[in-house]
Amino acid sequence: MGLISAYRLRLRRQRLLWRAFRRRRELSSVTNRMASWPAQPILLFSTLRNERIRLPYFLEYYRKLGIDHFVLVDNGSDDGSREYLAAEPDVSLWSTGASYKRSRFGMDWLMHLLRRHGREKWCLTVDVDEFLVFPFCETRPLRALTDWLDSSGTRTFSAMLLDMYPKGAMHEQPYREGQNPFEIAQYFDSGNYSIRRNPGLRNLWIQGGPRARLYFTEDPKEAPAMNKIPLVKWDPSYAYVSSTHMMLPRGLNLVYEEAGGEKPSGCLLHAKFLDTFAAKAEEELRRGQHYAESQEYRAYREGITRERDLWCNWSEKYINWRQLETLGLMSKGNWA
Amino acid sequence: MLCHTALNRAAAVARHWAAAGCPVVIHLDSRVPEAERAGLAAALADLSDVRFSRRVACEWGTFSLVEATILATTQILQEFPAVDRVYLTSGSCLPLRPIAELQAYLAAYPDTDFIESVTTADVGWTVGGLNKERFTLRFPFSWRRHRRLFDGYVVLQRRLGIQRRIPEGLVPHLGSQWWCLTRKTLEAILNHPERRRHDRYFRRVWIPDESYFQSLARKVGAKVESRSLTLSKFDFQGRPHVFYDDHLHLLRRTEAFVARKIWPEAKLLYDTYLDPTTASANRPEPSPGKIDRLFAKAVERRVKGRPGLYMQSRFPTRTRGGNRSAAPYGVFSGFADLFVDFHGWLAKATEARVHGHLFAPDRAHFAASEAIFKGGLSDSANLRDYNPRSFLTNLIWNSRGERQCFQFGPNDAQDIAQFLAGDPNANILIVSGAFSIPLWRSGRPFAEIRAEAARLQKVEAEFIALLQEPETKARVRVWNLADFVEDPVEPLRQIVDELNPRAEQRQEALPQMVDLSGFAQFIQNLRNQGMQPVLMGDFPTELDMAAINTALSRPREAR
Known part of the structure; x- marks a missing residue:
């Protein structure tokens, strides 16, 4: 790596950190329960807006997985999300009415909180509709994984986004509060992911799944990225570059093996495609607060109005992590 | 018992050994904070046969681990004259079979030293390339803290052809750190007239805890049964594999006496194996091979992976001429x-x-x-x-x-x-x-x-x-x-x-x-x-x- 490009990346990282630092003023603390942390807590960071119906299951799922404390930013919810979260014993909540888009889609806020509270702790950064699955997650808590990563000197763990969808139109199976969303969105695409290496930041660029298959056949380049690095042992010098897709310093992006072996990895089951989706897409489109001028949502809306079924003959029905590992979507690596 | 973390588990295991009539001497890494030491001491205060040795700071790969072992072993031999066999374990070791079964097993092999001990020429298991050179080069730099200096100095010595002389009469042997030796052998090693020379030499050997007792047991003419009674598996980078609750069935089938290393929060394993009501039975010989397959597969997956698979954590770009796809x-x-x-x-x-x-x-x-x-x-x-x-x-x-x-x-x-x-x-x-x-x-x-x-x-x-x-x-x-x-x-x-x-x-x-x-x-x-x-x-x-x-x-x- 040339000195100049190294320096450029350093500048870029510092700019991101500085942005996050400046936007700290947009956050106001609602509840702070960090005093009740255990010694080495595993933390979950997330930004949300109007996700009340999803919250009970979200919290339950991650508590069971082994998250000790939730650090959340509420971006101007008006559906009771904020009040609900403020009452939860293991949630520290911030709130902001500022622009989601100008905060790099919430990442500036989260990076500030990560920097302040995540130092030398394992931090999981996910959206409210993303559910982490990792090797042995049925029998081993998240701490078993982080302990193992610690012992192997690894600071990042990748979990690719896996879009889950129901069979039939989304509105036909309404989601109930507290319900496991994957009782409805049971299906996924197992083998249509395009992978290439991003030479600059050295991360893998993964695109595919039902969204690419249905909504982005005209312009595959614009299909959403599925590569994610959600679990990180945080250091104040780290920065997420674009959502949790890639990081700086770029060595953190080397979650894959290039010489032929497999490193351990997981999946983020994405419960986006439920009956709540149509309303969400409308709202986001109106607000224009998402990536690429909400192009993604525009494409979805077209798809939805035409009542397109995401399901196809070759859709796989989700069983468990072992199935995902057999299909080659994630790996145990050398964790046995 | 060498301990440095998860002291609550170490205490439970020490209690388990003591309850079976085995005196225990614990060496606690001196870098463990005083509050934790006091907690461990308090937890074991009611057991007169569990004692603590003088403490040294232990760093992996260095002689400090041998020193800690020598301190604890000397103490146990002195303070418990009835002790005939010494089993070296760690705080993350867990006895898998009732201690009585181990005692019976050892009684069936009188005067035998269970210590894996293989000459450097024949050893196939060391990870990282250093076999013979562990004994012929010098290692003054810390591998953990100054990796570049460590590697650089190894390369320099190789290039200059500098070699240490191995003391006469000593044939370097390597083997698992976890052994079970007889009093006779240990006394012969610890009271050896050339002990000072041995110690001086091994102070500059790389990872001496895998060679000190292994080589000296040969020198003092022990009756060596070259295998470890402790089931311990290493991955491709030389780190021990960790056992979790879901390994219970696999561990059962190995019939091993002791296993390492156990994840401290593997509650099911600790509850199961420290259960005092488990009756001892006449069970078959240990057969650790049954668990080998699992770990061999894990290593293969990490090193080779599934051919033709491209995914988030496997993206081969540097394969030379290998298959690019999964099948013809x-x-x-x-x-x-x-x-x-x-x-x-x-x-x-x-x-x-x-x-x-x-x-x-x-x-x-x-x-x-x-x-x-x-x-x-x-x-x-x-x-x-x-x-x-x-x-x-x-x-x-x-x-x-x-x-x-x-x-x-x-x-x-x-x-x-x-x-x-x-x-x-x-x-x-x-x-x-x-x-x-x-x-x-x-x-x-x-x-x-x-x-x-x-x-x-x-x-x-x-x-x-x-x-x-x-x-x-x-x-x-x-x-x-x-x-x-x-x-x-x-x-x-x-x-x-x-x-x-x-x-x-x-x-x-x-x-x-x-x-x-x-x-x-x-x-x-x-x-x-x-x-x-x-x-x-x-x-x-x-x-x-x-x-x-x-x-x-x-x-x-x-x-």
């Missing part, structure tokens, strides 16, 4: 133009999944004209051409267990060609020049046909040239159209034999060839228009189609 597949060029219903015949004859032109300009022609194939692969040409490698490797990976074949011609998107040429799994069969047959039959204006023929010939010639380069790894066979038409039977039979060896006994008819009467004139017309049709070969002016098709339909003679 067939690539056919020209055959479908030359034969009537070639697809149907090939599918039947080879029991493979036969696709059309996967890389056709309009869309991917999957078998049975499906719009979506296994794994959710779309037939969209845009998606495919956005990343043709992913498209093909996905297709092959998704249909593991079923042979894939597809057609590939000069009219298809050619970006995948480089990949095909470099993949040893690709079996590429070409009838060159056959692309002209559909042109000839198309009835389009001749000027158009001539331009198109020239274009396709150029593309195909480039593809064939690529395949003939020395770097090509694919299996390639090229016939020109003229040669192939003259004797199509033998090549077709060979193809079937190669793709489906089990079909040898069957006597299937071969596909019928399209009627090529008058094709020679077409070639001549191309020539007359100034094109030079080279890929077709010298096409015969007289062609007996009836004879060819009779030959093709004649069943194969049983061999």
Whole structure:
């Protein structure tokens, strides 16, 4: 790596950190329960807006997985999300009415909180509709994984986004509060992911799944990225570059093996495609607060109005992590 | 018992040993904070046979671990005169069988020292390359803190040819750190007249805890049974594998006496194995091989991975000549133009999944004209051409267990060609020049046909040239159209034999060839228009189609 490009990346990282630092003023603390942390807590960071119906299951799922404390930013919810979260014993909540888009889609806020509270702790950064699955997650808590990563000197763990969808139109199976969303969105695409290496930041660029298959056949380049690095042992010098897709310093992006072996990895089951989706897409489109001028949502809306079924003959029905590992979507690596 | 973390578990295990009548001396890393030490001492205060040794700071790979072992061992031999055997364990070791069973086992092997002890020449298990050199180089720098200095100094010594002399009478042996030695052997080692010399020497040996007792036990003439009674497995980077609750059944089957290392929060394991009510029984010899397979597979997955899989944590870019795809597949060029219903015949004859032109300009022609194939692969040409490698490797990976074949011609998107040429799994069969047959039959204006023929010939010639380069790894066979038409039977039979060896006994008819009467004139017309049709070969002016098709339909003679 040339000195100049190294320096450029350093500048870029510092700019991101500085942005996050400046936007700290947009956050106001609602509840702070960090005093009740255990010694080495595993933390979950997330930004949300109007996700009340999803919250009970979200919290339950991650508590069971082994998250000790939730650090959340509420971006101007008006559906009771904020009040609900403020009452939860293991949630520290911030709130902001500022622009989601100008905060790099919430990442500036989260990076500030990560920097302040995540130092030398394992931090999981996910959206409210993303559910982490990792090797042995049925029998081993998240701490078993982080302990193992610690012992192997690894600071990042990748979990690719896996879009889950129901069979039939989304509105036909309404989601109930507290319900496991994957009782409805049971299906996924197992083998249509395009992978290439991003030479600059050295991360893998993964695109595919039902969204690419249905909504982005005209312009595959614009299909959403599925590569994610959600679990990180945080250091104040780290920065997420674009959502949790890639990081700086770029060595953190080397979650894959290039010489032929497999490193351990997981999946983020994405419960986006439920009956709540149509309303969400409308709202986001109106607000224009998402990536690429909400192009993604525009494409979805077209798809939805035409009542397109995401399901196809070759859709796989989700069983468990072992199935995902057999299909080659994630790996145990050398964790046995 | 050497301890440094998870002291609550260490305390429970110490109590377990003590309850079975085994005195325990604990060495606690001196870097453990005082509050934790006090907690451990308090937890074990009621046990008079559990004591603490003088403490040293332990750093992995250095003599401090041997020093700690010597301190604790000396103490246990002095303070408990009845002790006849000393078992070295760690705070993360867990006895898997009742202690009484271990005692009975040891009683059956009187005066035997259970210590893995292998000469450096024969050792196969060290990770990281240093075997013999552990004993002949110096290691003054910390591997953990000053990795570059450590590595640099090793390289420097190698280059300068500097070597330490191994003390006379000492043959370096390596083995697991966890041993069970007799009082007699230990006293012979600890009270050895040359002990100071030994210690001085081993102070500069790399990872001496795997060689100090292992070498000296040999020197003092112990009766060595070279195996460890502690089940301990290392991964490819030399770190011990960790056992979790879900290993319970596997651990049971090993019949090992002690296992390491146990995850401190593996509650089920601790509850199960520290249960004082477990009755001792007459059980078989330890057979750690049963767990080896699991860990060997894990190492293989980490080092080699699943061939042909490209995913978020496996993206081979530095493989030299290896398979790029998950399984062998067939690539056919020209055959479908030359034969009537070639697809149907090939599918039947080879029991493979036969696709059309996967890389056709309009869309991917999957078998049975499906719009979506296994794994959710779309037939969209845009998606495919956005990343043709992913498209093909996905297709092959998704249909593991079923042979894939597809057609590939000069009219298809050619970006995948480089990949095909470099993949040893690709079996590429070409009838060159056959692309002209559909042109000839198309009835389009001749000027158009001539331009198109020239274009396709150029593309195909480039593809064939690529395949003939020395770097090509694919299996390639090229016939020109003229040669192939003259004797199509033998090549077709060979193809079937190669793709489906089990079909040898069957006597299937071969596909019928399209009627090529008058094709020679077409070639001549191309020539007359100034094109030079080279890929077709010298096409015969007289062609007996009836004879060819009779030959093709004649069943194969049983061999």
